[in-house]
Amino acid sequence: MTLQTQAPVVGAHPAQTLEDRAYGKVFWRIVPFLMLCYVVAYLDRVNVGFAKLQMSSELGLSEAAYGIGAGIFFIGYFLFEVPSNIIMNKVGARVWIARIMLTWGVISAAFMFTSSETVFHVLRFLLGVAGFFPGIILYLTAWYPAHRRARIITTFMSAIPISAIFGNPLSGLLMDSFHGTHGLSGWQWMFLIEAIPAILFGVATLFYLDDTIQGAKWLNDEEKGVLTANIEAENRAKTASPHSIGATLTDRRVWLMCLIYFCFVLGQYGLNFWMPTIVKASGVSGNLNIGLISAIPYICTFVAMLALGRSADRLRERRWHLVVPALIAAGGFVAATMATSTTVSIVCLSLAAAGAISCAPLFWSLPTAFLAGTGAAAGIAWINSVGNLAGFLGPFLVGYLKDFTGTNSAGMYLLAAALVVGSLAVLTVPAKTVNR
Numbered sequence: 119m120t121l122q123t124q125a126p127v128v129g130a131h132p133a134q135t136l137e138d139r140a141y142g143k144v145f146w147r148i149v150p151f152l153m154l155c156y157v158v159a160y161l162d163r164v165n166v167g168f169a170k171l172q173m174s175s176e177l178g179l180s181e182a183a184y185g186i187g188a189g190i191f192f193i194g195y196f197l198f199e200v201p202s203n204i205i206m207n208k209v210g211a212r213v214w215i216a217r218i219m220l221t222w223g224v225i226s227a228a229f230m231f232t233s234s235e236t237v238f239h240v241l242r243f244l245l246g247v248a249g250f251f252p253g254i255i256l257y258l259t260a261w262y263p264a265h266r267r268a269r270i271i272t273t274f275m276s277a278i279p280i281s282a283i284f285g286n287p288l289s290g291l292l293m294d295s296f297h298g299t300h301g302l303s304g305w306q307w308m309f310l311i312e313a314i315p316a317i318l319f320g321v322a323t324l325f326y327l328d329d330t331i332q333g334a335k336w337l338n339d340e341e342k343g344v345l346t347a348n349i350e351a352e353n354r355a356k357t358a359s360p361h362s363i364g365a366t367l368t369d370r371r372v373w374l375m376c377l378i379y380f381c382f383v384l385g386q387y388g389l390n391f392w393m394p395t396i397v398k399a400s401g402v403s404g405n406l407n408i409g410l411i412s413a414i415p416y417i418c419t420f421v422a423m424l425a426l427g428r429s430a431d432r433l434r435e436r437r438w439h440l441v442v443p444a445l446i447a448a449g450g451f452v453a454a455t456m457a458t459s460t461t462v463s464i465v466c467l468s469l470a471a472a473g474a475i476s477c478a479p480l481f482w483s484l485p486t487a488f489l490a491g492t493g494a495a496a497g498i499a500w501i502n503s504v505g506n507l508a509g510f511l512g513p514f515l516v517g518y519l520k521d522f523t524g525t526n527s528a529g530m531y532l533l534a535a536a537l538v539v540g541s542l543a544v545l546t547v548p549a550k551t552v553n554r
Contacts, residue, residue, distance in 0.1 A: 137348075140341035144261055147336060149273055151326060152254055155219060156277035158315045159250045161285040162226040163191065165312055166242070167394045168289035169229070169305040171405055176303060179235055185517025187238045189387075189510030194246025196503040203252050203499035204363070210329035211257045219320030221248040226313035230306040252502040256495055259486055261331065261345070263352045264554045265434060268483045272427025275479035279423065279471075282416035286394070288312070290409030304405070353490045366489075366496040374543065375485045375497075378440075379505030381540025382481060385447055385474035388512035388533040393467070396454075396526055400463040414464050415471035422472040426480055436483045436552040441541045443480075447473025448534040448541075455527040474537060484544075487552045508536070 170184050179187070206214040225245045232238045254274065262270050292311055293304030328334040331345045366372055397412045422443065430439040450469030457463040482498075489497040516529035 136340060137344050140337065140345050141262075141266065143337060143341065144334075144345070145270070147334075148261070148327065149270060151322075152257075152274055153277045153280070155215075155319050155323070156250070156254070156274065157281040157285075158312075158319055159219070159222055160278055160281040161289075161312055162222060162316055163245070164282075164390050165285065165289050165308060166229075167390065167392065168286070168293060168405065168409065169308060171394060171398070171408070172293060172297070172303055172305045173232070173238075176305075177232065177234065177238070179238070181517040181521045182514065183235050183517075185514040187235070187242045188513035188517075190239050191242045191246035192387075192506040192509035194243045194248075195506045195509070196246075198247045199252050199503045200363075200496055200499040203256055203495045206253050206256065207495040211253065211260075212323060212327040212329050215250075215253060215257070215327065216320050216323040218248055218250050218253065219316050219323055221320075222250065223313045223316030223318075223320060226316060227310050229309040229313075230302070232306075252499045255482055255486070255498050255502070259494055259498075260349065263348045264483065264487050265431060267486060268430040268436070268439075268480060269427040271482050272423045272430075272476075272479040276420050276423050278475055278478070279416035279420035282390075282393075283413045283420065285312075286413045286416075287406060287409035290405035290407070293405045362493075363496045366493045367500055369497070371488065372485070372497050372501060374547065375481075375501045376504040378484070378540050378543045378547075379478075379481055379501055380508045381536045381543065382440075382444065382474065382477040383505045384508035384512045384536040385444075385451070385470075385533045385540075386478060386512075387509040388516050388529065388536075389451075389467070389471060389474055392513065392516050392526070392529070393471075396463070396467065397460075399526060400457070400460045402460060411460070411464060415468040416475075418468040418472045419475045423476045423479060426476050430480060430483065434553050435549075436480070436487075437544050437547060437549060440477055440480050440484075440544045443473040443476045444537045444541045444544075445473070447471075447477070448537040451530040451534040451537075455530045470533075474533075477537075477540070484547060484552050487554055 166188055170179075173179065174181075174184055202214075202218075222245065225241060225248055229238075229241050232241065255271070258267065258270060258274065289308050289312070292308040295304070296302070296307035296311075297304030299307065331337065331342050331349070334342070337345070393412045393415070394408050397408050402408050402411050426439055426443060430436055447470045450466050450471075450473060454463055454466035454470060457466050485497060485501055486494065512533070515532055516526070519528040519532065520526055522528070
């Protein structure tokens with residue numbers, strides 16, 4: 119079939135109509151479902167920030183002990199995500215993503231049995247082992263070429279602010295409403311109830327997702343042909359991609375990506391895990407009120423992520439779409455330390471959240487522009503694993519600095535500095551490599 123061996127001709131209206139129709143079907147079939155999965159997974163990842171409001175006093179956790187527990191999740195990520203992606207590349211996305219979601223749900227529910235600092239740390243580590251995100255990025259590279267990928271990844275990752283917009287008030291409401299029911303604390307009920315959707319989506323994944331374009335029964339042969347041609351053409355163009363796990367893990371470009379992502383993740387998770395505490399410190403009381411107020415920065419983030427993703431794909435420009443929001447976020451963190459009211463604090467946190475969290479989906483346009491095949495499976499997982507070590511250091515350092523100084527200011531300066539370093543590193547990436 120001709121369409122399977124050559125890319126669509128630019129400017130040919132029938133081919134463009136076929137291509138747009140095919141990608142439209144792919145979008146509505148897989149992206150909303152993956153977004154819902156990520157909303158659930160991300161909520162189960164960060165709801166510990168709300169649990170802290172009750173759990174720390176009940177279990178006697180210090181700020182630093184909480185920070186270690188929040189961040190140790192990413193040690194599990196670091197150790198197991200490369201083999202997880204390699205396995206997924208061999209057994210298929212449908213079975214492996216379902217396994218991840220089911221494991222995630224069971225471990226999330228087990229948090230209701232947390233009785234000590236040690237149990238808390240062990241469960242957070244195991245939750246990181248369950249993984250999720252790098253497998254989805256790898257899965258999307260099998261469906262979308264580079265010039266469409268930024269918008270799709272930002273749309274998928276808009277699940278982060280969505281989970282906060284709805285999840286933060288939900289977490290606060292569950293903690294207030296169920297506290298004391300059947301002898302359990304509100305944070306225990308929150309962990310149990312918010313874990314159930316992960317298990318349900320895990321079962322649904324087995325029946326809903328398709329591993330490959332060719333295996334999708336909801337696409338006709340012509341649509342499969344044009345989608346496959348685009349992916350094959352892009353993979354042929356990635357002549358500089360490392361083709362083995364060893365070559366990938368020693369590639370200097372991959373390590374530069376690790377540095378950039380590390381800096382951006384430090385800003386993102388330093389904010390996510392401490393947002394409820396920061397909002398409470400600004401003068402807001404009541405878990406539901408804290409949840410509602412802390413959702414505001416994520417509404418701004420949702421709008422910014424979608425706008426930046428569309429702009430990056432339309433202009434086929436990647437570097438400055440990362441640098442500008444990162445620097446805005448750095449300014450927001452610094453300004454937040456000087457805020458004198460709740461309103462000013464939320465404005466500053468909104469700038470910080472919109473910039474820092476938007477960097478994550480936009481970043482993935484960089485490594486996926488040169489990684490393919492086994493190199494992509496190993497590289498995406500390795501970059502995500504190393505970068506997410508900042509998810510351990512960020513919450514821990516913010517907590518340590520708060521214990522040491524008695525304020526949140528030093529932690530905010532740290533997050534701002536990390537984003538500036540990440541921005542400078544982005545500018546060392548050759549534009550011709552990533553602007554596609």
